[in-house]
């Protein structure tokens with residue numbers, strides 16, 4: 698559980714057995730299809746990979762195992778997107794952030810496969826580079842940096858003023874998280890953004906989780 702500073706919200710995470718926050722009521726999951734489709738005020742179960750809803754009307758939740766889970770907070774809205782290489786290439790970050798006509802306050806990136814581990818072929822490299830403000834320049838040779846690309850796309854749409862939480866943990870390298878590339882598991886990590894319940898015990902960031910901006914990362 699990671700508190701979003703200055704708000705009454707937290708990022709919840711449920712991965713392998715020893716790494717599970719309790720899932721709250723009113724979470725909304727989509728039927729994720731690696732698209733760039735965003736649903737506004739989802740009922741749940743729609744074929745889409747991102748959602749935006751009014752604060753207080755529900756909590757967005759994602760299932761991921763290597764793809765990048767993205768959450769966004771505005772003054773009156775809350776949103777999420779499942780951003781793998783396909784979603785990024787098709788513009789899911791841009792679609793998510795353009796769905797709300799308010800300044801973005803927080804962008805929260807959960808665990809995903811890191812750029813050291815994510816070796817890809819030319820087709821994937823070229824797809825991700827198209828629409829990435831720096832093309833392939835900031836991606837390591839033969840590899841893809843999902844978080845870096847997501848942040849650059851977010852800055853292009855939403856400017857520089859939002860706060861960033863980057864949970865710089867790799868699904869493939871962490872024993873506490875499910876990774877499709879690690880073992881082709883059908884299991885998924887669940888992540889969600891929800892309100893802190895009064896009296897709830899808050900676990901501090903565990904030592905495996907680091908909050909740093911991607912600009913400071915060294916690959």
Ligand SMILES: [Zn+2]
Nearest residue numbers: 811814867870
């Ligand atoms: Zn890694």
